[in-house]
Amino acid sequence: MSDDFEAQLAGVGALVEPARRALFFFVAEQPEAVGREQAATACGLPLHTAKFHLDRLVDEGLLEVEFRRLSGRTGPGAGRTSKLYRRSPREVSVSLPERRYDLAGDIFAEAIDRSLRDGVEVGRAVVEVAESRGRLLAATSEDVPGGSDIDRTAALLARHGYQPRGGDGAVCLANCPFDRLAREHTELVCSMNLSLVGGVLAGLGCDSLEAVLEPEEGLCCVKTRRRA
Secondary structure (H helix, E strand, C coil): CHHCCCHHHHHHHHHHHHHHHHHCCCCCCCCCCCEEEHHHHHHCHHHHHHHHHHHHHHHCCCCCEEEECCCCCCCCCCCCCEEEEEEEECCCCCCCCCCCCHHHHHHHHHHHHHHHHCCCCCHHHHHHHHHHHHHHHHHHCCCCCCCHHHHEEEEEEEHHCCCCCEECCCCECCHHHHHHHHCCCHHHHHHHHHHHHHHHHHHHCCCCEEEECCCCCCCCCCEECCCC
């Protein structure tokens, strides 16, 4: 399970508690940051309860805090600064099994931009962008544990929802992060997926492995195998 996925689960879990959920939606719907007293009154909660839940929402990254004087005045006699809450720009989305439609969307958007700008055929642009994104995923994952090429590849792909299974010189991927798209647009999405995993291998320097298309029931269409 990826660190990001665990953070997403924690964010959603924070909204299970009814009082906390009510406070979040109240704050999120306001055009300006609101204070604890205003939020507590609106949600019918004791002030100490509202304080606790609002700060928990901040800890989970769902709300942000700012400090300012509600009077709008400055200088002596302007009053104390107040702790105010507003919605965080963070997006929270959880799917089980883990899906990464955001990543696919980023790749497709960049590929379309490249196609329009440079006159590159869209399918080719998707493949090129996906490989570059795979290399970037590897380059920005400096804490990938050591070990064999298979171990390192499995560790990184696990962080992005693939649920890798190693063995017999190959890494099978038990989950496709782009499953629904792959079922509806198989050729395009599988070629993107192949290039993405290939880019990961290249970025990690795992020269003993190659990404191959080997569709199999219940598995992602891509596997990594030892080069012949």
